[in-house]
Amino acid sequence: MNDDVVVPAKSPRRMAYERFVSHRGAVVGVFVLTILVVFVALSPFTARYGVNEAVQAPPNYFLSPRANAWLGTDDIGRDLYSRLIYGVRVSLVIGFFSAVISVFLGCLIGAVAGFRGGMFDDIIMRITDLFLAFPFLVTLLVMRNMLGAITWLRPITGDLSSVRFIIVLFAIFGWMSVARIVRGQVLALKEREFIEAARAVGASRWYIVRRHLLPNSIGPIMVALTFSVVGAILSESTLAFFGYGPQAGAGATSLGILVGQAKGAVNTGFWWLAVFPCLALVIIALSINFIGDALRDATDPRMVKDA
Amino acid sequence: MLKYVVRRLAWSIPTLCFVTFLVYVALRIGTNPVESYKRINPRASPEKIAQYIDVNGLDPNYVRGYFRWLVNFITLDWPRSIKGSREVAPALKDALANTLRLGTAASVVGITVGLLLGIFAALRPGGRRDVAVNTAAFVGISIPPYVSAILFQLFFAVYWSRWFGSTLFPTSGVYPPGQTGFNLGLMIRHMVLPTMVVAIQIIAVYARYMRSSLLDVLSSEYMRTARSKGISERRVLFKHGLRNALIPVVTIAALDVGSIVGGLIITENIFSYPGMGKYFLSAFGEGDFPLLMPWMVLIVFSVLLFNLLADVSYAWLDPRIRLE
Amino acid sequence: MPTPILEIRNLQVTFNTPVGPLVAVRGVDIDVHAGEMLAVVGESGSGKSVSFLAAMGLLPRSATVTGSALLDGQQLVGMTPKQMRSVRGRLMSMIFQDPLSALNPVHRVGAQITEMLRAHTKMSERAANARAVELLEIVGIPQPGDRAMQYPHEFSGGMRQRVVIAMAIANSPKVLIADEPTTALDVTVQAQILEVIQRVQVQFGTAVVLITHDLGVVARVCERVNVMYAGCFVERGNVHGIFEQPTHPYTRGLLASLPQTGVGRLVPIAGFPPNMLRPPSGCAFRARCDHAVEACGSAIPPLVPVGESESACIRASELMGRK
Numbered sequence A: 001m002n003d004d005v006v007v008p009a010k011s012p013r014r015m016a017y018e019r020f021v022s023h024r025g026a027v028v029g030v031f032v033l034t035i036l037v038v039f040v041a042l043s044p045f046t047a048r049y050g051v052n053e054a055v056q057a058p059p060n061y062f063l064s065p066r067a068n069a070w071l072g073t074d075d076i077g078r079d080l081y082s083r084l085i086y087g088v089r090v091s092l093v094i095g096f097f098s099a100v101i102s103v104f105l106g107c108l109i110g111a112v113a114g115f116r117g118g119m120f121d122d123i124i125m126r127i128t129d130l131f132l133a134f135p136f137l138v139t140l141l142v143m144r145n146m147l148g149a150i151t152w153l154r155p156i157t158g159d160l161s162s163v164r165f166i167i168v169l170f171a172i173f174g175w176m177s178v179a180r181i182v183r184g185q186v187l188a189l190k191e192r193e194f195i196e197a198a199r200a201v202g203a204s205r206w207y208i209v210r211r212h213l214l215p216n217s218i219g220p221i222m223v224a225l226t227f228s229v230v231g232a233i234l235s236e237s238t239l240a241f242f243g244y245g246p247q248a249g250a251g252a253t254s255l256g257i258l259v260g261q262a263k264g265a266v267n268t269g270f271w272w273l274a275v276f277p278c279l280a281l282v283i284i285a286l287s288i289n290f291i292g293d294a295l296r297d298a299t300d301p302r303m304v305k306d307a
Numbered sequence B: 001m002l003k004y005v006v007r008r009l010a011w012s013i014p015t016l017c018f019v020t021f022l023v024y025v026a027l028r029i030g031t032n033p034v035e036s037y038k039r040i041n042p043r044a045s046p047e048k049i050a051q052y053i054d055v056n057g058l059d060p061n062y063v064r065g066y067f068r069w070l071v072n073f074i075t076l077d078w079p080r081s082i083k084g085s086r087e088v089a090p091a092l093k094d095a096l097a098n099t100l101r102l103g104t105a106a107s108v109v110g111i112t113v114g115l116l117l118g119i120f121a122a123l124r125p126g127g128r129r130d131v132a133v134n135t136a137a138f139v140g141i142s143i144p145p146y147v148s149a150i151l152f153q154l155f156f157a158v159y160w161s162r163w164f165g166s167t168l169f170p171t172s173g174v175y176p177p178g179q180t181g182f183n184l185g186l187m188i189r190h191m192v193l194p195t196m197v198v199a200i201q202i203i204a205v206y207a208r209y210m211r212s213s214l215l216d217v218l219s220s221e222y223m224r225t226a227r228s229k230g231i232s233e234r235r236v237l238f239k240h241g242l243r244n245a246l247i248p249v250v251t252i253a254a255l256d257v258g259s260i261v262g263g264l265i266i267t268e269n270i271f272s273y274p275g276m277g278k279y280f281l282s283a284f285g286e287g288d289f290p291l292l293m294p295w296m297v298l299i300v301f302s303v304l305l306f307n308l309l310a311d312v313s314y315a316w317l318d319p320r321i322r323l324e
Numbered sequence C: 001m002p003t004p005i006l007e008i009r010n011l012q013v014t015f016n017t018p019v020g021p022l023v024a025v026r027g028v029d030i031d032v033h034a035g036e037m038l039a040v041v042g043e044s045g046s047g048k049s050v051s052f053l054a055a056m057g058l059l060p061r062s063a064t065v066t067g068s069a070l071l072d073g074q075q076l077v078g079m080t081p082k083q084m085r086s087v088r089g090r091l092m093s094m095i096f097q098d099p100l101s102a103l104n105p106v107h108r109v110g111a112q113i114t115e116m117l118r119a120h121t122k123m124s125e126r127a128a129n130a131r132a133v134e135l136l137e138i139v140g141i142p143q144p145g146d147r148a149m150q151y152p153h154e155f156s157g158g159m160r161q162r163v164v165i166a167m168a169i170a171n172s173p174k175v176l177i178a179d180e181p182t183t184a185l186d187v188t189v190q191a192q193i194l195e196v197i198q199r200v201q202v203q204f205g206t207a208v209v210l211i212t213h214d215l216g217v218v219a220r221v222c223e224r225v226n227v228m229y230a231g232c233f234v235e236r237g238n239v240h241g242i243f244e245q246p247t248h249p250y251t252r253g254l255l256a257s258l259p260q261t262g263v264g265r266l267v268p269i270a271g272f273p274p275n276m277l278r279p280p281s282g283c284a285f286r287a288r289c290d291h292a293v294e295a296c297g298s299a300i301p302p303l304v305p306v307g308e309s310e311s312a313c314i315r316a317s318e319l320m321g322r323k
Ligand SMILES: Nc1ncnc2c1ncn2[C@@H]1O[C@H](COP(=O)(O)OP(=O)(O)OP(=O)(O)O)[C@@H](O)[C@H]1O
Pocket: A307, C015, C017, C022, C024, C042, C043, C044, C045, C046, C047, C048, C049, C050, C051, C060, C062, C276
């Protein structure tokens, strides 16, 4: 054969990778997040003070940024830089775990709803409709209190003010949007001939899920996963901002708690207390959002940039 | 069409009842109204407490209690708030009026600017302004409202007056303390910052929807047909493109009301703006059941209303949709 | 011979793609004479649509068009968008392949036709409406008055294609480009649509360029045929001449792949069309050609007269004898 007729074949994975790295924001996002994760993981070395430690003997409160407190100090003289590292750690843990749990639940419930159809499907979809239409913050607050009041759930949820509680709470919400996506994929897939063919030759349902559903849905699921991470981080800080997040007891902190403290600081002009936590939150959210966007571009072959 | 709307409205009544029942149960478990009452009024006599339980439908049996509450609610026999024993209806009405004003201003600004930016970006996909709008929109959705609110406050409440010696945009309330009576100028100045905070969210979301929707439309066959007629590019875009592009945007818009309300709640709280959000957060913090329930009913109702509105405008935009 | 109404010379179209320039049309010459029905055939991706979209000025910004296209003496290549708009829909119009998506779903059918009328004439709205109904009647839509008030989704595929035709002929254009107007329709409807096109060709004196894959259709309704392969014309001439005695191996392959040629079995052409990102040197068909020789690779062969028709095969006369 004539060799100039041959088109260089690229594997789909390779093409997805190329599309991903062509998203400049996402590349920067991965870079920033990697640095953050390293910083947080190495907090014994990167943080300069303990979570509850004052930078110097009083007077040490509301110090503006300086050599022994790079980002200034808070109302009781703690180093904002070190506390940001601890705070980001808590926020990333919450984001990661609640996203993983809710995506897992969402896949399970969505797949069952899609395959089974009928009553179960109807009920699940009604519930998600209801919850997704209602103002999220209101639902979150009411559900938080409700969950906290149910004493027999305590062994699972942990204490109302604990990080575990927040993760469980977010998982209870997070599965819904994922379940919708997976259900949609299942329904679309059911229509396709090769599934019928697989059925006809007696393939088991589990085989179909593993061989067809998962490979086809992995893209949207990954995208949902990244967006749930952002969602959880932002929700945690919203709750914390209004005093409903994990409690600051024993000096523990989270991005939300730090941003919440910023609220009290603005009117007095201690700008560093407002600016740095806000900046950290926005940078994390933006990085993950960019990554999610690039993943969507990369895994959705219909999305072709430029006409 | 009218028949459809009437039927949908009729259907929304059982939905409303069902959802408010869920809300009722959730609030009773979550806020423990009786305990809250005792906490706020520690010296209340047993008779008072019994009366409170009765008028609010706080019967230990949820179903019976709910119907008791419902009857009182429908007959407009609303119990007073547990804190300060205030009348609920006037408080709710004021809050609603303030929120509607803020919400409308923010939606009008947000939707208009968002749609325009989306169109602007979609006209040259991959071009410099597309990238700029897209990036800005991403930054917008990554900034939670309390962050922009705090930064605005810091800038306008502290630094502006420090640098320029005057207040440009006040950062709290609807009027300065002591102001009585109506003053449009003052009101607008107080609304600028909260409006901007909410609008930023809306702009970011709508610009993205509009951009992707219009991109889909621009690559469709009928746009080529339209262009092959020899009509002006502007006419092609406005007459043939926009209406089609708006169809999916409208559907998503109705579903988005919830998140706008969420943004309002946060913003109002930070700017001490006396609206529905501030009302909710303080009532929720106190566990004030008599204040919370009517608020919830109103929210559920508006969610249903916006869904209906979306379906109607959807059908109005898209002749392929028949409302049955 | 009279001067052609549409005269295309050495038309070249290059798409600027992310992976490099893609030469979709590599220097084609076409003459369309007033009132005739001319066929353009060729495999998918050979550049049929792109050639005429280029003449209509309907290609995306990523396309570069060079060469010349004279419509009734006016140069179309390099026209300003404004001049181009006054040509499109008035002197030359186009019908697309998929009638299901060619009409705007949110506007009434009648309004879509009147828009075409009013874009180029100073017709009153009333007169335009009346004319739109007339046009619908011409293309064979029953109860055209009521139908004009309906939306595209209320029409069947064949009916929609009639609407598209009515729209295209609204201003009695000199040239009508029908880009696979029947491909998306089922067989019985195809015949009706062709009949409508033939009727307007006669009634309006419009020259029709029929782009198609369907050689059966070509044999039935066209006088002359152009065969396109990989962005070039490889053969052109009288339909009957070419069908009886194809001079280019590609045309022969095309005809052999037809079930109704009498051979009784379908012989698809082996191999695939070349990748136009890196077009081959010389004759583009040589990789799939049984008769290819060394010389085929040296230059793109020009069309030269062979018997009744013109052929771009350097061995045309030699092979003709052999058949
Ligand atoms: N907008 C575009 N950008 C890049 N390449 C394009 C574009 N439009 C068409 N092409 C390429 O130009 C070549 C010719 O396409 P064209 O649509 O003219 O084929 P065709 O002969 O009409 O095929 P079909 O019979 O399938 O309609 C193809 O290789 C196609 O990939």
